[in-house]
Amino acid sequence: MDLVLVGLNHKTAPIEIREKVAFHEEALPLALKSLVREFGFDEAMIVSTCNRVELLASGTNNGAPVDGRLREFLCRYHTLDASVLKDHLYTYSNEELVHHVFRVASSLDSMILGEAQILGQLKQAYSCAEDSGAIGQRLGRLIPHAFFVAKRVRHETKVGHSAVSISSVAVELAVKIFGELAGRTVLLLGAGKMGELAARSLLASGASRIRVANRTFERAREVAAKFGGEVADFSRLEDEFVVSDIVIVSTGSKDFVVRKEHVDRAIHRRKYNPLFIVDIAVPRNVEPAVNAIETAFCYDIDDLQAVVDANLEERLVEAELAESIIREEVHNFSLGDQHRNVGAVVGSFRQTLEQICLEELSKVRDSFPETEYRKLEQMMLRTAHRIAHPFMVEIKKGEQPTTAEAAALIKRIFRLKDSE
Amino acid sequence: MGGLLFNAAFGFYVVGLFHSGIAFLSKKDLFVRVALYSVAAGFVFHSGFLIYQGIEKAFFPMIGLRESLAFFAWTVTLCFLIAQFRYRVRAMGLFLLPLVAASMLSTVFIKASPIPDILRSSWVYFHTTFLFLAYGMFFVTFLAAIFYLLQERELKRKKPRTFYYQLPSLSALDHLFFNFLIWGFVFMTAGIVVGIIWAEQDWVKGWHSDPKVIATMSTWVIYLVLIYLRVTAGWRGRRAAFLSLIGFLSILFTFLGVSFLGGQHSF
Secondary structure, eight states, rough: OOOOEEEETTTTSSSHHHHHHOOOOGHHHHHHHHHHHOOEEEEEEEEEEEEEEEEEEEETTTTOOOOOOOOOHHHHTTOHHHHHHHOOOOOHHHHHHHHHHHHHHHHHHHSSSSSOOOOOOHHHHHHHHHHOOOOOHHHHHHHHHHHHHHHHHHHHOOTTTTEEEHHHHHHHHHHHSSSSSSEEEEEEESSHHHHHHHHHHHHHHOOOOOEEEOHHHHHHHHHHHHHOOEOTTOHHHHHHHHHSSSEEEEEOOOSSSOHHHHHHHHHHTTTOEEEEEEEESSOBBBBBBGGGGEEEEEEHHHHHHHHHHHHHHHHHHHHHHHHHHHHHHHHHHHHHHHHHHHHHHHHHHHHHHHHHHHHHHHGGGGGOOOHHHHHHHHHHHHHHHHHHHHHHHHHHHHHHHHHHHHHHHHHHHHTOOOOO | HHHHHHHHHHHHHHHHHHHHHHHHHOOOOOHHHHHHHHHHHHHHHHHHHHHHHHHTTTTTOOOHHHHHHHHHHHHHHHHHHHHHHHOOOHHOOOOOOOOHHHHHHHHSSOOOOOOOOOSSSSSHHHHHHHHHHHHHHHHHHHHHHHHHHHHHHHHHHHHOOOOHSSSHHHHHHHHHHHHHHHHHHHHHHHHHHHHHHHHHHHHSGGGGGGGHHHHHHHHHHHHHHHHHHHHHHOHHHHHHHHHHHHHHHHHHIIIIIGGGGGGGGGG
16 A cells, blocks of 8 residues: 555645635646546545645556655645645555545544535545546555545444534434424524524424514515515514424514413413424523423523534544544555455465466477367366465465464565566 | 133243343344244234133133233233234333233232122123223333324433434334324223123123222323323323323233232222
């Protein structure tokens, strides 16, 4: 494995640096070609997102250290002085590189732990490199394995599950209360931007109807038209609370708009069916005592933020699980690497034996008629295989370090060439 | 053979319980699945055990405390499997399987009792099966109410911790609660009706003053009230949990306590 990764991310470089080395999507194919043609790399891939820029490459024709050449490329491409990037770049190779790539793909290295975008960006970077003909054996094995690891992490841990933004938390809570949102009605009180955002996510998550109430009827009609909802009566909140399940409050009022007695009576008329009130307004529009009413759940903006924080912490716990999966996969991957090496040795060992036999036989070629010679040839090959066989068995069955050592030993003794 | 089946069932239940515990702590779905499948396997062996015993004794094996405990464990497990496949309440196993395991284990220490002649009637099949299914369902109902309370508490306090992540939505728990409540009640009513017909036919008079009959009727009334309040006044959460706790305690009293008070049901 002589892949090398050079890059920087949100942890090692501030935005001022990151934006200087970012690659435009349209410029990627050219940049990749330049890496392969001018810089002579066998393989190359460029990952460029707003939080990271990473170059992966292997093998140069001139034998210069790969990481140095990659740094050189980065500086030359962006016409930067090497000293600007010096303190921000990291370099990975061998197992560390595999580990890093797996972590990035699984979103453990992301700014928002567990966010799903990075995998898509990685897939894009990979297919771009593939189209540019820059993917060879090494990247072609590593990156798809990284996708596989990311999938495992997503399936086996909950690192990307819980909501980590205000409006997605509102949806998550609604789902925790109502289960399916299908058939539920959202009431939007007021017309704040945040409120509309939350209403939109609720509708996108399956809520069936939306009603809009505003102090000015015109404004209510406007917003209702935008969502394809109905206009609700602002002066009869209690009735509205009976027919709605999720209430989003974001009026510009300086005072409480939703009071305890409204909700109290409404809950009773709802036969204690839960009512979820999200108060996004600052100052608050819902009397805090509302939360004390049975089966009424009232969250203000700080409460939502607290859930975001708790979910992020939950993701941290899940991330540890993910780290153990990644360690396991790094192990599997390098084991696969070794197996491939051993396999290559086994193959070329057999070939060398065959060659020796045939060479020796060809020296006496003239002493035999053609048919006899063919028979002898077959016999010699069988002999070669039989000699090779126990070696193969031994190599293949052994535990790892010993097997690798044995393989290296055979390679050395018979002066076997590398074959891949 | 019977002992082997019993041990296999018990073993699988314990494995299921163990994995439910790990699933609760580690939050890995894998353990939930392992737990579910081992309980299902245990259930198969348990059914085999009951059938084997029935054939061996040429009688439905649920007479006396020992056999009825084993049968009770079976109905509770059945309810668990239904609830789990239908509602996927991850935390259920951890709270329900201890009861199953304890019931199974306790049968080891209780001596089998001979079958009284009066019970040699096919009425007993329906009477006990219905009532035991009802008891199993009411236990799930009780757990669902507790889970509802726990989830509601975390939602109210706005500090998501364990149960917020482990339990399904309030609405799902409410459905679980209500469905098992209704079905439990249907089975209980059927069991009681069968019992009354049977008693009228075969028994000496005075069956209505039998302690177990009275206790069962009180339990039935408690659940009737619970359903009534739920449907008309929308009782859920704390109030429902409270009533279903009383109901379940009443079942335990009916099931275990009354046996010591004498009467027709004391075998």
